[in-house]
Amino acid sequence: MPKTEVVVRIAGAAGDGIASTGESFARVASRSGLHVFAYNSYQSVIRGGFVWLQVRAGDKKIYSQGDEPDFLIALNQDEASRHGPAMPSGSGIFYNSDKIKIDNSMVKERVKLYPLPIKDLSVKYGQNPVMQNTVALGALTKILMMNFDMVVSVIKDTFGDKNKAIVDANIGVAQAGYDYASSHWESINFSPKYDYDSRRPVLTGNQAISLGAAAAGCKFYSAYPMTPATSILHWMAAHSEKCGIVVKQMEDEISVLNMTIGAGFAGARAMCGTSGGGFALMTEAVGLAAITETPVVIVTSQRGGPSTGLPTKTEQGDLFQVLGASQGDYPKIVIAPSTVEDCFYATAEAFNLAERYQLPVILMSDLYLSEHMETVSNINFNVGIDRGLIATSNGNDGHFKRYAFTENGVSPRSLPGMEGLTHVAASDDHDETGALISDALTNEETRVRIMDKRMRKMQYALKELPPPKLLGPPDADITLVGWGSTYSVLRETADVLAKNGVTANHLQIRYIWPFHDEAVEKILSNAKRILDVEGNYSGQLAKLIRMETGIKIERKLLKYDGEPFYPNQVVKKAMEVAKA
Amino acid sequence: MRDVSMYKVETKATWCPGCGDFAVLRGIQMALAALEINPNDVLVVSGIGCSSNLPGFLKSYGFHGIHGRAIPVATGAKLVNPDLNVIVAGGDGDGYGIGLNHWVHAMRRNFDITYIVMNNQIYGLTTGQASPTTEKGQRSKSTPAGVIELPINPISMALVTGSTFVARAFSGDADHLAKMVELGIKHKGFSLVDVLSPCVTYNKHNTYQWFRERIYRLEDNGHNTKNLDDAIKKSYEWDAKIPIGVFYETDRTTYEDEEPGLKRGPVVSQPLGISQELGKELLEEFE
Numbered sequence: 001m002p003k004t005e006v007v008v009r010i011a012g013a014a015g016d017g018i019a020s021t022g023e024s025f026a027r028v029a030s031r032s033g034l035h036v037f038a039y040n041s042y043q044s045v046i047r048g049g050f051v052w053l054q055v056r057a058g059d060k061k062i063y064s065q066g067d068e069p070d071f072l073i074a075l076n077q078d079e080a081s082r083h084g085p086a087m088p089s090g091s092g093i094f095y096n097s098d099k100i101k102i103d104n105s106m107v108k109e110r111v112k113l114y115p116l117p118i119k120d121l122s123v124k125y126g127q128n129p130v131m132q133n134t135v136a137l138g139a140l141t142k143i144l145m146m147n148f149d150m151v152v153s154v155i156k157d158t159f160g161d162k163n164k165a166i167v168d169a170n171i172g173v174a175q176a177g178y179d180y181a182s183s184h185w186e187s188i189n190f191s192p193k194y195d196y197d198s199r200r201p202v203l204t205g206n207q208a209i210s211l212g213a214a215a216a217g218c219k220f221y222s223a224y225p226m227t228p229a230t231s232i233l234h235w236m237a238a239h240s241e242k243c244g245i246v247v248k249q250m251e252d253e254i255s256v257l258n259m260t261i262g263a264g265f266a267g268a269r270a271m272c273g274t275s276g277g278g279f280a281l282m283t284e285a286v287g288l289a290a291i292t293e294t295p296v297v298i299v300t301s302q303r304g305g306p307s308t309g310l311p312t313k314t315e316q317g318d319l320f321q322v323l324g325a326s327q328g329d330y331p332k333i334v335i336a337p338s339t340v341e342d343c344f345y346a347t348a349e350a351f352n353l354a355e356r357y358q359l360p361v362i363l364m365s366d367l368y369l370s371e372h373m374e375t376v377s378n379i380n381f382n383v384g385i386d387r388g389l390i391a392t393s394n395g396n397d398g399h400f401k402r403y404a405f406t407e408n409g410v411s412p413r414s415l416p417g418m419e420g421l422t423h424v425a426a427s428d429d430h431d432e433t434g435a436l437i438s439d440a441l442t443n444e445e446t447r448v449r450i451m452d453k454r455m456r457k458m459q460y461a462l463k464e465l466p467p468p469k470l471l472g473p474p475d476a477d478i479t480l481v482g483w484g485s486t487y488s489v490l491r492e493t494a495d496v497l498a499k500n501g502v503t504a505n506h507l508q509i510r511y512i513w514p515f516h517d518e519a520v521e522k523i524l525s526n527a528k529r530i531l532d533v534e535g536n537y538s539g540q541l542a543k544l545i546r547m548e549t550g551i552k553i554e555r556k557l558l559k560y561d562g563e564p565f566y567p568n569q570v571v572k573k574a575m576e577v578a579k580a
Numbered sequence: 581m582r583d584v585s586m587y588k589v590e591t592k593a594t595w596c597p598g599c600g601d602f603a604v605l606r607g608i609q610m611a612l613a614a615l616e617i618n619p620n621d622v623l624v625v626s627g628i629g630c631s632s633n634l635p636g637f638l639k640s641y642g643f644h645g646i647h648g649r650a651i652p653v654a655t656g657a658k659l660v661n662p663d664l665n666v667i668v669a670g671g672d673g674d675g676y677g678i679g680l681n682h683w684v685h686a687m688r689r690n691f692d693i694t695y696i697v698m699n700n701q702i703y704g705l706t707t708g709q710a711s712p713t714t715e716k717g718q719r720s721k722s723t724p725a726g727v728i729e730l731p732i733n734p735i736s737m738a739l740v741t742g743s744t745f746v747a748r749a750f751s752g753d754a755d756h757l758a759k760m761v762e763l764g765i766k767h768k769g770f771s772l773v774d775v776l777s778p779c780v781t782y783n784k785h786n787t788y789q790w791f792r793e794r795i796y797r798l799e800d801n802g803h804n805t806k807n808l809d810d811a812i813k814k815s816y817e818w819d820a821k822i823p824i825g826v827f828y829e830t831d832r833t834t835y836e837d838e839e840p841g842l843k844r845g846p847v848v849s850q851p852l853g854i855s856q857e858l859g860k861e862l863l864e865e866f867e
Contacts, residue, residue: 030867201866211862217852219841220660239862244850246659246841251685255652258645262625262656265643266664267848270656288646381859385852415848416623416641416657416664424635424642427628436636436644440594 002191005058006144007066010133011083012052012075014045021073021133022053023373024154026202028141029057030375031150033195036202037488038373039065039564044227044311050079059192063492065372067568071143073136074100087111092143092188094136114139114185121176125169134170138177144190148178200375205343205365205485208376209299210235212347213271214243215381218297220263220270222248222256227311228367229273229301253278257285257298264289264296265425267415269351273299276318277308279325286360287326290454292425293403293413295354295361295388297347302366304562313562314367316484316535319544322362323513331357331409331457333465334513336364338487340374346510348383355388357457358410364512366535368564369485389413391421401432405449409456458514465511467519472505478578479527481553483509483541486533486565493570500571502578509541521549531577532556533570555580582613586639593637600751600777600788601631601698604761607754607775608667608696609638611762622665625654627679629671630705631698631777648678651686654693661848662692662836665765672699676712676732687743687770689835694764694771697734698751700779701786708782718785734774735815739808739828744769746811746827750795751777752788756824763826769834776824791822798825805829 008025010018019040026036038055056066068088074080074095080102084093089110095102097115104113116139122131134155141151155170181187203211210232213221223233236247246263250256256272263270274282279300289296302318304310322334333353337346343365350361391400391412402423404411411432414421424430428438429447437443437450470479472494480490487508494504507523524530524545532542532553537560542553557573559565587609595601612622622640626632628647635642641664645653650668658666668675675683675697683695702720703709709722713734717726738746745767749757757775764771776795778788803825804810811828836842844850854862 027867199867201863203866207866211859214862215854215859219847219850219852220656222656241840241843242858243854243862244841244844244847246839246847248659250652251681254649255682255685258649258652259656259659261645262643262653262658263660264656265653266623266657266661268660269852270660284646285649288649292643292645379859379863381854381856383853387852417620417661417848419618419620422619422639422641424644426636426642426644427646428644434636434642435591436633 002189004060004192005056006071006190007054007056007069008071008073008140009052009054009069009083010073010075011079014042014049014051016051016075017130017133018051018053018075020158021137022055023202024137024158025140026055026057026373027154028146028150030200030202031153031196032147033198034059034192035062035200036373036375037062037065039368040371041563042312050082052079052083063488064567067566071140073140075132076100081106094139096132114143114181116177116180121180122173125172131173134173135177138174139181142178142181143185143187145187147194147196200377201379202373203340203376204231204371204373205337205340205369206231206301206371207235208340208343209347209363209365211379212344212383213351214239214245215344215383216348216351217269217385218245218271218351219268220246220260222250222259222272223274224250224253224256224278226275226278228303228370229275229299231371232273232299253281254285257282257296258288260296261285261289261292261294264294265292265416269355271297271299273301275301275303276305276321279318279321283325286332287328287330288427289360290326290330290332291427291429293358293411293454294425295358297350297354297361297363299363299365301370302364304560310562312367314535314564315560315562316366317537317540317560318364319512319540322364323544329451329455331359331454332513333357333359333361333461334364334511335361336484336510336512337369338484338508338510340369341376341378343369344379345383352384352386353461356386356410357461358388358413359457364484366485390415391418393420399433402434403430403432403450403453405432405453408460409453462514462516465514465516467516468507468509468523470505470507470523473503474505474526476503476505476528478502478504478529478531478574479524480504480506480531480533480574481541482533483512486535489565489567489570490533492567493574496567496571497574497578500575502575504574512544515544515548517548520545521551524549524551529577529580530555531574533565535559535565582616584609584613587612587619589637589639591636594633595630596781598780599630600700600775600779601634603751603754603757604631604669604696604698604775604777605634605637607749607758607761608669610758611765614762615765617665621663622667623654623657624667624669625650625657626668627670627674629674631669631671632674634669648674649682650674651679651682651695655686655691658691658693659836659839661846662842663846666693667765668693668695670697672697672701672713673703673711676734680712684741687738687741687772690742690744690769690832692768692770692834692836694761694773696761696764696773696775698775698777699734700777700783702779702783704779704782715785733815734772735827736812738772739812739815743772744832745771745829747771747773748824748827749773749775750791750824751775752791753795753824756797760826767829769832794820794822795824796821798823798827
């Protein structure tokens, strides 16, 4: 039976050009009409270390980077020795035979070796060390019987802004790799359904967040560089002028959020981004946004904690940091987007919710979701913009009730510059006009009323936000529970389980706060067996579910080694639980 | 000249009788009246401290934020709407202590905002601890044996960090103070007005009397406000004689003027969202 899906792993050291080679292959596949999913496992080094990237491509929607690779491109001896012996039977290894020694005794049976004499193949083109990647890319596309025109078009677009000599040299070495493979080896029967007219964009979660923000009319973005949120800053800075977005890198995350609040207060749709450590610094200002009722969107992309933790590794360990951020009770909305496409729409939605309810909205991503690449099919820039209640005029200047007590807790806001609607937004608690009730004019009754007013927003938001739905058959053998980036691997797991005769359904929590306690309780109390799958040590979502519904989930698959879940890990555990 | 009452509100300032901050409030109102800036075009941002209560005592848009973070809020607002007149008001603890980082960076960026520091050399709202400008040796509740460290010199710091307007005023010389604030607002670029604003309750050392014995006006002394070296030299005068007035003023392009995202004008007035054509173009980068 022909293969319709392929998994390729590229392994080397930082600085070897792994990410760009992986991206090139992903784009070749995407330009051939295939779906792609790629994950890059890297470290906080600029040169050296162990880095690998795994791309999975096929003609159906791909939900993860896959498990065992079909092909390995080894870029140095260390990585050939590390990954080579683990390659499964039937797979193949491409490598630079001038520098890397592999023989059949090092690998499993029926692992095909593809030695590439890089020096000979690239001598005409100047023998730049990263050319070995392009030679291998050319050879791989031949073995996969892919259309070489797509390789040429990707190289042209990648190096288009450099000089023609570079473009020609890269096409030359790719062609040399392609021809060498053609004359030395058989191609494999990889025949997915190609479609050269359909080009899906290959996006990371962070790029989707950036595009979603632009679509929603974000006019201000601030950040301090921090992995894995930094690529939002990069996209925003590169598109600042084109999209009319003021982008400011600040001296720390404290200033980042305070500045974003200033921009939001002045009337711009404003967003900032960080990871757990930076979010910790922002914490005090999260409550400031809430008490001043200033709309802001905060993206926090989680990485391994605590402290500096695992700066370039994924984790879902910040749920309670985000829920517990800032002192006191205050309204906030926390959304955990589940896919790259959802990153786009959740960000756009976050801006509307922030302005409609005049509060901070926190988007929780993680390194895996923020940085993996995926083909997306449905990006529509017409996201719908709702700016919420804006005051229009006021006859009694000086008595504008910025914080008027209303049924749903939302009061029309005025923006600096609007005539007759001046007011002070204060971090001290205040009355309807904004006058302080904190010190000299302390007032217990008003304090209770203004607290109640702010908190009422949460009741109304909960009514508006769609409750979670159970995906899959309602009477399944097992219910998989997760939040955020685990959506895709859980979905794939459910499919694999079905093929193995186990029915599974899937509950993914997208709105972390306010929490849909009734809906979740109803779903989980009807479940036969529940498996909670989270990328953290303590099962933070399971704790939240217990807190909000009283349901204790006993079976958990928790991962905190820095790597994302692989489908076979979840399938194995789910089979155990389903059969228990 | 507008009527000063335009900038007044019913709320009475809650400062101690005799507090230097009253003169600053009056000075800001007089400066705005003199410059004929409407209250709705003014945003006064503060942090936390006695002096940071100021936005509630005058008519304008105000944002009374958290301790030490007034400048980031102010610059965020200014960057999305450069048409606003943005004034930051606060104390020495707020600005030269917990918020010093933001102050230093705002000066090198040269945002067009005016920063008025009511410098009383003490923490007042927390009832009398040493502040970053408390003099060495001075006793306070947190330094019963006397302050061991050197105070911040805000004037020299502003001069070497790129503030394009650096002045000092004294609450005991209210009209001169109002003039300094007016010049600061008028200046295009970052203006610092450090106001010696005595705390009559907790600082028994740096009193009105103590200042009166030492203060003189730079403008009466032929000081050249265009010369950075002269300004730096003057900024070191303290114990015997204390200069007030404009130390330094220079022209430098503001941050807002060079910001690429503002090429089409204030972003608060721009249409929101992305056209389908631009969206298509943005997505093509990823195909």
